[in-house]
Amino acid sequence: MNKILECIELTKKYANNFCAINQLNLTLYSGQIVGLLGPNGSGKTTLIKMINDCLIPTGGIIYVNGNPVGIHSKEDISYLPDVLSLDEHLKVEELVTYFNDFYKNFNPVKAHQMILDLGINPSSRLRTLSKGTKEKVQLILTMSRDAKLFILDEPIGGVDPASRDYILHTILSNYNPDATVLISTHLIGEIENIIDRVLFLQNGQIILNSTVDEVREQHHKSVDQLFREVFRC
Numbered sequence: 001m002n003k004i005l006e007c008i009e010l011t012k013k014y015a016n017n018f019c020a021i022n023q024l025n026l027t028l029y030s031g032q033i034v035g036l037l038g039p040n041g042s043g044k045t046t047l048i049k050m051i052n053d054c055l056i057p058t059g060g061i062i063y064v065n066g067n068p069v070g071i072h073s074k075e076d077i078s079y080l081p082d083v084l085s086l087d088e089h090l091k092v093e094e095l096v097t098y099f100n101d102f103y104k105n106f107n108p109v110k111a112h113q114m115i116l117d118l119g120i121n122p123s124s125r126l127r128t129l130s131k132g133t134k135e136k137v138q139l140i141l142t143m144s145r146d147a148k149l150f151i152l153d154e155p156i157g158g159v160d161p162a163s164r165d166y167i168l169h170t171i172l173s174n175y176n177p178d179a180t181v182l183i184s185t186h187l188i189g190e191i192e193n194i195i196d197r198v199l200f201l202q203n204g205q206i207i208l209n210s211t212v213d214e215v216r217e218q219h220h221k222s223v224d225q226l227f228r229e230v231f232r233c
């Protein structure tokens with residue numbers, strides 16, 4: 001198994017001195033789907049932004065596929081941010097062309113197939129689509145790259161339950177089994193059946209890093225039940 005992500009003593013303090021990620025150590029290997037779970041404010045987006053070079057750590061280091069975060073890691077990672085980051089004036093088909101021009105590892109055939117399957121009109125301008133459909137387009141573009149590490153920050157939050165099933169199935173069936181998918185979500189029950197490993201984040205530290213099978217065997221609970229117990233208010 002190849003080490004695809006390594007965070008060593010990773011720390012992020014914001015300008016107000018609040019420590020959002022606190023000396024976090026994490027190693028992920030290739031070929032797994034990993035759920036990054038934690039209550040509001042636990043640091044999930046901060047961690048994801050640092051892995052994607054969108055935020056600079058205060059301390060520690062991150063390696064992606066053996067390289068420190070930087071130009072190389074941008075080729076290896078396909079990132080779905082928690083906010084829409086596409087030009088809304090473009091048509092869906094123009095976005096596919098744009099991604100194809102921009103990323104060497106983008107597969108337009110795969111993108112067009114998913115657009116067709118989800119009944120999205122390729123000639124619609126993004127700004128005319130509903131919030132959930134915009135999210136689907138962004139996810140399709142993200143999943144159509146042949147990346148080594150997919151990082152999805154809340155990929156199904158605004159999507160209706162029927163489409164969620166398709167999208168989760170799409171994540172499963174379109175990702176290369178040698179790749180790793182890191183999914184941050186609050187919809188634990190929805191992703192529980194597709195993830196191999198689960199991480200619980202609390203106050204900027206990993207407090208659980210187990211396979212889903214280990215959670216079920218050791219705690220005799222689903223991940224959803226364990227989460228509700230650990231983080232009960």
Ligand SMILES: Nc1ncnc2c1ncn2[C@@H]1O[C@H](COP(=O)(O)OP(=O)(O)OP(=O)(O)O)[C@@H](O)[C@H]1O
Pocket residue numbers: 014015016018020038039040041042043044045046047
């Ligand atoms: N720019 C900032 N300046 C100061 N504090 C910040 C900043 N951005 C985030 N934080 C704080 O860092 C902590 C972690 O935020 P983050 O967005 O990473 O959490 P999260 O786990 O993704 O939360 P959610 O589940 O609500 O999306 C929170 O307490 C948040 O208020």
